[in-house]
Every structure is written in structure tokens, then in C-alpha cells.
Amino acid sequence: MKELTELKLKVLDLLNEDARRSPLLLATLIGVEEEAVKEAIAELEADHVIVKYAAVVNWSKIEEETVTALIEVQITPERGRGFEGIAERIYLYPQVKSVYLMSGAYDLLVEVEGRNLREVANFVSEKLSPIDSVLSTKTNFILKKYKQDGIIFEDREEDNRLMVSP
Amino acid sequence: MIVNEDTKQQQVKSMNSYLAPLVRDIPPSGIRKFFDLANGSKDIITLGVGEPDFTTPWHVREACVYSLERGVTAYTSNAGMIELREAISQYLYDGFHVGYDPQNQIIVTVGGSEAIDLALRALIVPGDEILIPEPCYVSYSPITSIGGGVPVGIETYAKDDFKLTAEALEAQITPNSKVLILCYPSNPTGATMTYEDWLPIAKVVEKHDLIVISDEIYAELTYNQKHVSFASIPGMMDRTILVSGFSKAFAMTGWRMGYVCAHPDIIAAMLKIHQYTVMCAPVMGQVAALEALKNGMEEKDRMVESYNQRRRLIVQGFHDIGLECHEPQGAFYAFPSIVSTGLSSDEFAQRLLLEAKVAAVPGTAFGAGGEGFLRCSYATSVAQLTEALDRMGEFLNKLKRES
16 A cells, blocks of 8 residues: 555545646645646556546436446355456456455445346346356345435535625 | 504604613624625625534534434533533643633533623623724624623734734723733634734733633634634633634534633623523533534544635635735635725625625624725635635726726
8 A cells, every 4th residue: 555645645635525626726725836736646647546537427317217236246266366356257347337345244246237127137147147156146226326435416405504694 | 464553653752762772872783784785696606604614513413313312401500511511621621721620610601602791791890991802703892882891992903914912902901991802713804823922912911900801712723823722821811711612613603502711700700690691501502512522523623624725725816816815824714905996895895796796794894904804704615715716806807997
């Protein structure tokens, strides 16, 4: 694990809040030179600490609704490689949105997205379950997302402060 | 419409004539006018808000909800729950190196405002002069007058970063001077006082035997340095009535939770007024305040850091659009000078609101020395601040083209 400078941590925090902030704005907020921020960002990108700048989308807001399932997968680890090889075989599918190695009752948590229920079910029965070392799967469909990555999708808290107060 | 016959018959005599002249003659707050102007209009970005833009942290709200579910709804002791007073005592000791006995030196009040009222009422003998550095929070002078005291303003200046100086204080002292009200970090200027700044003030206080009401509600919101409580200055402990609260540091304005710490004799007197007027601070607020002190420090630090970032943004922004602005070291206000525009504070604020849709409070609302300045709260989102600065920049350009 790389030790990050205080500046880099501040940059990451502020970009995590809003990835569109310019280096100049970040520099002003933190109280350093713009050049220092640019340098920090370049290093963070080069080190793949910043992996990507993406929008957080609430897909349920638009017509084209998709279904997402969290699939609990039990696996026999491979000799010498553990879970790495199987995880890779699974995460390379584009419909797989995330893969986590878990402690507890199962080994991998796989997030799969499809246009409908059948598509996800087919993926499980035709792609995931047939993998030799996969012992069992348990598919949980997501019904509604309330909060993701620290962001509340439908924030009910509003600014109800008076316009002017002493 | 129901016509009240009584009102009709009595029209010869105005209802105002029944009012105590002291109260009737208090001028309305200069903030009120801007509130009325801003309220209801659309698309306004407001830099006029004197409170945090954070909602009270969830763990604090949840603690209150849980206590209600358990049926914690009775009076507490007059001075407030002992657990809360103990927590306040510990917090003040750890953070600001001042020691108060939770048994007889602390009262939990309905906001810092009640604490100031209690202190003034406990101290003022009609005719006493109350020294108030200005520009300052809007309520000190009216509360002083209502209590029968005579408010005496001490002007502070941008050239001193709006710090109080011993010379300015000394110049206003008369044989009737009794109390000095301090508020640092300052609303509206953002000024702070360091240990070195305080020493000469303490000398004057000692020399003229003054009592100090130190409103330290913005103590946690001090940047680049640690807040120095006036009570922690050698010899000032017994002379100081320390007022603070949860509103600003823990984003709890609407809860109205404050506290006051002082010498036991002064606290005993204040407690008499407190018990006969409000009995005790609301118990649900006390429960929430205790939770904030127990588990809220990390969240508080995060909020302070966020204010600090926006402080840098607004000060830089004012410099970029050509408004002179001293660097505020505390609270969440910037106090730029608008003298270069040739407009008065009032005109500037009014036109800014109507023509550029940015609300801010003219410095004149905060007493002497406020003319030529504008109080801008940066307790609003980075996006809103950026937009407000853009609008102000355009507005300034427009003013330039006009002249």
C-alpha cells in the first residue's frame, strides 16, 4: 500500500465529492499552488489510485430499466492461485459490474446487470454455474437502491434555512 | 372579515401607547429588511445565512429520537442534566484549557442567546455602561437596553483585522463602565484574538474592574490556529462569563442548545432568572447535545475543514473580482469592503440582491464600523459560492461601466 501525502488525500476527498472540480478550484480550497495539485493528480492517475472519473447514475430514473443481482458464489480455490483465476474468469464478462472476495458463508459476491430477469438467470445458469470450481450460487435481485457509494439517491433532506439570518 | 368592535372604539388610543417605551423604541434589526426583500424571490443565491449548511449529524438526531421513544420527556434539573454539564466541563477543559465545576459553574441554556440575556440581567444596574466592540452580533445592544443598561460601542477597524485594541477599549471607559461583551471569532467580521492580542485587553479589564461576557459560540471554527478563550488568560477566569453552545460547531442551530460557565456566585444569580423564566433547557435538546459531545468530534472536525476550504475560496474569489477583503480567521463569514464601488453598504446590498440575485447583509446591520462592508456567509455549497462570486463579479463590472 502506497503512503499518500496529506495533499493527495485532500485532493482525493474533494474529487470524490465532485470529480469535475478543476485543479485551480482544488488548489484554492486546499490552500496550495495549482501546480502542486496538478502534479498530485498526475501521480494519482499514474499510480492508478484514481482509476476513472465516472458519473454516478440513478438508472431507475430513466425508462430503460435494468435489473441487478448480487450473486453469492461458493468456490473451490485453485491450487497455487487461490481465487484469482476464477475471479478473473468471472469479472471479464461485461455484464458483471463488480466482484468482491468475501469472508463468511460464501467466497465471491458478484454483481450482475441485465436487461431483465431472464437475462440474469441465463447468465447464472449458462456462464457462472458451469465453471468447474463453482460449487453453488445464490442469486439476490436488487429491488431498489437507496444509497450507493455514500450517495443517497433520493435525498429528502432539503435546505430549509432562512434566506437571511443574524 | 371579522371586525373587532373593541379595536374600532379604541382607535383614538394607539395600542403602541401601552408598550414599555424601552421596548417600543428598539429599532428593528437591519437584517429584517433584507430578509423581507430576499424571501420569496426566486433564483437567489444567499450569502446571508448565519448558520451552518450542514444538517445535524444523524447520530445526534437518532439519539434524540431514541430518547423520545424511551419516553424521556420530563424536566431536567434547572441547570441541565448533570451528565451533560460534566461532558461540557470535560470538553472545555480538553479543548480550551478552562476548568469549570459541573456542579455549580455551568448552566445549560436555550441557545447562547439566553445565556447572554441571563448574564446581562444578572449584572446590570440601570445606568451601567456595557462596552460592545463593533461591528458585532445584532442582539448585544438591544438586550443591554432592555435590561436597563447603556450600550457603548467600541469601533474596530479593517486595518487591525477587526481585532479589539486596548487603546480603543480604554477610550470608551467611564466610571459607569461595568461589562465588556466580547465575541471572537466574530460574527460578522471573522476576526479572532490570539493570546498576545488578549493580554493588553486583560490588563484594561483588570485596571477598570470590568466583568467580561465572552461569547465564544464560534470557538471551534477557528482556522490556522487554536481558539484562545478569554477565560484562559491569567487572572481572567473569575471575571469572565463564558458563553457558548452547540449551534455552530455541531450544526445544531434549531435545537437552541447553549451553555454558560462562570464563577459560582454569578452562576447562582443567573440560575435564579433561568429557573423562573424557562425552568430548564428542553430535555430532547440536552440528550442530543450530550451525544454530540460524546461521539461527534470527528464529524465536527470534518465540518470545520469544509468551512476552511470554502473560506479560502471566497477570500480568493473576492480578490479575483477586485473586492478588498481581510482574511477572516474564524466563524464562517467574510467581510469584504465595498467602498471602492462608491455605494453605501445598504445600497450595495440592495442592488446586489435585486440586480445580481445575491443576498448578503450590509455591514451597517452590525453597528458602528460596518459601513463600507458586506457580511457574506460562506456556509453554502462550493457550487453556490462559485456562482455567487461570478454574479458579484459581473455586478461589479456593471457598476464600473455605469460610473
